[in-house]
Amino acid sequence: MTELAPYAVTEANSRGRRIAEPAPLARGEFQRDRDRIVHCTAFRRLEYKTQVFVNHEGDLFRTRLTHSIEVAQITRSIARALHLNEDLAEAVALSHDLGHTPFGHAGQEALNACMKDFGGFEHNLQSLRIVDLLEESYAEFDGLNLLHETREGILKHCSPKHAARLGEVGRRFLEGRQPSLEAQLANLADEIAYNNHDVDDGLRSGLISLDQLDDVPVFARNRQLVATKYPGLSGRRLIHETIRRMINLMAVDLIEQTRANVAAAGVASLDDVHAAPRLVAYSVGLQPELRVLKTFLRDNLYHHYQVLRMTDKARRIIQDLFAAFMNDPRLLPPQYQQMARSDKPRAIADYIAGMTDRYAMKEHRRLYAVGEIY
Ligand code: MG
Numbered sequence: 001m002t003e004l005a006p007y008a009v010t011e012a013n014s015r016g017r018r019i020a021e022p023a024p025l026a027r028g029e030f031q032r033d034r035d036r037i038v039h040c041t042a043f044r045r046l047e048y049k050t051q052v053f054v055n056h057e058g059d060l061f062r063t064r065l066t067h068s069i070e071v072a073q074i075t076r077s078i079a080r081a082l083h084l085n086e087d088l089a090e091a092v093a094l095s096h097d098l099g100h101t102p103f104g105h106a107g108q109e110a111l112n113a114c115m116k117d118f119g120g121f122e123h124n125l126q127s128l129r130i131v132d133l134l135e136e137s138y139a140e141f142d143g144l145n146l147l148h149e150t151r152e153g154i155l156k157h158c159s160p161k162h163a164a165r166l167g168e169v170g171r172r173f174l175e176g177r178q179p180s181l182e183a184q185l186a187n188l189a190d191e192i193a194y195n196n197h198d199v200d201d202g203l204r205s206g207l208i209s210l211d212q213l214d215d216v217p218v219f220a221r222n223r224q225l226v227a228t229k230y231p232g233l234s235g236r237r238l239i240h241e242t243i244r245r246m247i248n249l250m251a252v253d254l255i256e257q258t259r260a261n262v263a264a265a266g267v268a269s270l271d272d273v274h275a276a277p278r279l280v281a282y283s284v285g286l287q288p289e290l291r292v293l294k295t296f297l298r299d300n301l302y303h304h305y306q307v308l309r310m311t312d313k314a315r316r317i318i319q320d321l322f323a324a325f326m327n328d329p330r331l332l333p334p335q336y337q338q339m340a341r342s343d344k345p346r347a348i349a350d351y352i353a354g355m356t357d358r359y360a361m362k363e364h365r366r367l368y369a370v371g372e373i374y
Contacts, residue, residue, distance in 0.1 A: 003083065004083055004084065004085060005082065005083040005084060006268055006269060007181065007262065007267050007268065007269055007270055007272060007273050008083060008084045008085045008180075008181070008182070008270070009030075009084075009085045009088050009149045009180045009182055009270060010085065011028060011029050011030070013270050014029065014147055014148065014149055015147075015148035015149065015168075016147060016148060017145050017146070017147055017148075018141075018145060018148075019140065019141050019145050021145065028087060029147060030085060030087035030088045030091060030147065030149075030150070031087045033087070033088070033091040033144075033146045033147055033150045034087055034090050034091040034094060036137075036144045036146065037091055037094050037095045037098075037131070037144065037146075038094065039137075040098075040130075040131075040135050040137065040144060041135060041137075042098040042099075042130045042134075042135065042354070043065075043068075043094070043095075043098065044065075045354065045356050046063065046064040046065035046067075046068055046097060046098070046100075047063055047064075047065040047356075048063065048356030048357055048358055048359070049063060049064040049065075049097075049100055049101075049102055049103075049104075049356055049357060050063070050064070050102065050103050050104040050107070050314075050357050051063055051064055051066075051067045051104060051194070051197075051198075051201075052104065052198055052201060052202075052301065052302065052307065053201060053205065053307075053310075057205075057310075058204075058205070060204060061201045061204070061205070062197050062198075062201055064097050064100055067097065067193060067194065067197065068093065068094055068096065068097055069094075070193040070197060071093040071094075071096065071186065071189050071190050071193045072090050072093040072094050074093075074189040074192050074193055074247070074251060075089045075090060075092070075093040075185055075186045075189040076089060076090050076093075077251065078185055078189060078251055078254060078255055079182060079185060081255045082181070082185070082255060082258060082259065084181050084182050084185065085180075085182050088147075088149055088150060088153070088180070088182045089182040089183075089185055089186055091146070091150045091153075092150060092153030092154060092182060092183055092186040093186040093189060093190070095127060095131060095150070095154050096127065096153075096154065096156070096186060096187075096190060097123070097127070098126075098127040098130050098131065098154075099123040099124065099125065099126025099127030099128070099129065099130055099353065100123045100126075100127075100353075101121075101123065101318065101352065101353045101355075102314070102317075102318075102352075102355045102356055102357045102359070102360040103310075103311065103314030103315075103317070103318070103357055103360070104311075104314075105311075106310075106311030106312075106314040106315050107314055107315075107318055107360075108121065108122075108123050109315070110314065110315040110318035110319055111318055111322070111349060111352060111353060113319075114318065114319060114322040114323075114345075114349070115345060115346075115349050118345035118346065118349075119345075119346070121349050121353065122157075122162075123353075124154070124155055124156050124157055124158065125155070125158065125162060126350075126353050127154045127155075128151060128154050128155050128166075128169070129350070130143070131143050131144045131146050131150075131151065131154060132144075132146075132151065134350060134354075148168065148169065149180055149182070149183070151169045152169055152172070152179050152180065152183060153179060153180065153182060153183030153186055155169055155170070156183075156187055158170055158173045159173075160173060160174060172274070177274045177275065178273060178274055178275075178276065178277070178278055178279070179274075180270065180273060180274075181258070181262075181273055181279060181280055184278060184279065184280035185254075185258075185280050187280075188254060188280055188281075188282075191290075192247060192250045192251060192254070195250075195290065195293055195294065195297065196243050196246055196247050196250075197243075198297050198301060199213070199219065199243060199246075199293075199297070200239060200240075200243055202297070202300070202301040203239055207300070207301055207304045207306060207307065208300050208301055208304075210223075210238075210239075212296075212300060213296075215296070216292055216293050216296045217289050217292060218246060218249070218286075218289040218290070218292070218293055219242065219246065219293065222242045222245040222246050222249070223238070223242045225245060226238060226241040226242050226245065249286075250282070250286070250290070253282050253283050253285075253286045254280065254281070254282055256283070257281050257282055257283045258279055258280045258281065261279040261280075261281060262279050265277070265279060267279065317360055317361065317364045318352060318360070320364060320367070320368060321352055321360065321363060321364060321367065322348060322349075322352060324367045324368075325348045325351070325352075326344065326345065326348060329344055329347075329348070331367065332347070332348070332351060333351070336348070336350070336351045
């Protein structure tokens with residue numbers, strides 16, 4: 001690894017783990033966090049969770065797992081270019097979606113509505129809950145006992161009410177301080193990944209077309225560059241050559257603007273990063289183009305009637321599951337019955353949030369379809 005910037009997170013300035021552990025023998029502390037995330041159960045579940053398309057709709061669409069791997073790749077590249085802690089940035093990227101429900105945002109909205117009177121449901125908080133509490137892998141602690149900076153990066157957003165009960169990791173939301181540059185970066189790399197792969201998956205599915213994308217300047221501009229260099233190129237190669245240019249453009253813009261922001265703010269230490277405004281950012285030139293792209297994806301892909309039909313079904317599945325378990329918690333598997341004794345709604349939310357798309361559909365059939373056996 002190249003030498004780190006003076007404002008990067010390091011083992012020396014880390015605030016450590018909640019439960020002290022002996023130092024790892026042949027790897028760094030942040031590598032150990034990344035490795036624990038890759039080996040945890042919630043990480044494997046990402047393979048069968050919806051990003052935009054439900055898992056069974058096609059083998060080539062992104063799932064939460066392949067999305068997370070793409071986010072980690074973009075995060076690592078940019079972290080290295082900025083001389084930040086690559087292992088921390090990668091750990092945050094790989095764990096950022098662990099708390100997502102089945103069926104993507106539709107699932108989260110449905111579960112949040114079910115939990116309205118019981119503290120709500122939010123996927124960032126759930127990701128933290130998984131790594132702090134729900135993973136059952138280690139003899140000496142619940143969860144993964146990750147470093148403070150990894151947990152801080154996982155908790156992207158948080159209301160003041162939740163922040164107050166989260167202790168140290170929630171404090172920055174009450175004090176208006178920023179997380180590390182590594183965490184800020186993983187957050188924007190998430191956006192670079194989905195803005196681009198949703199265009200790719202949208203085209204592959206046929207729900208959006210190349211003609212429609214003529215109205216999206218950042219796409220049209222890069223498609224033109226490809227057409228000029230390779231006249232006659234079409235199909236998958238044209239799409240990929242265009243999208244790789246968009247990813248590169250966004251990453252390079254982020255690197256240059258962030259460098260400029262760090263210099264302008266006179267940031268020289270990790271404390272300076274926490275006290276400064278958000279430093280990882282796109283240039284003012286690129287920001288409006290990205291807004292057009294996001295709006296395009298919302299109007300034409302996320303709100304496409306075929307996607308909405310799927311999300312509507314997903315909402316009903318989540319509502320039905322929640323209602324059945326609330327009505328009779330004896331229908332829960334034994335370990336969740338145990339948890340339900342102290343907090344029934346939260347135990348049910350943990351169970352449902354952990355489900356993959358296909359498991360949720362199967363569980364729904366088991367509970368509601370006449371003729372299904374348990
Ligand atoms: Mg994500």
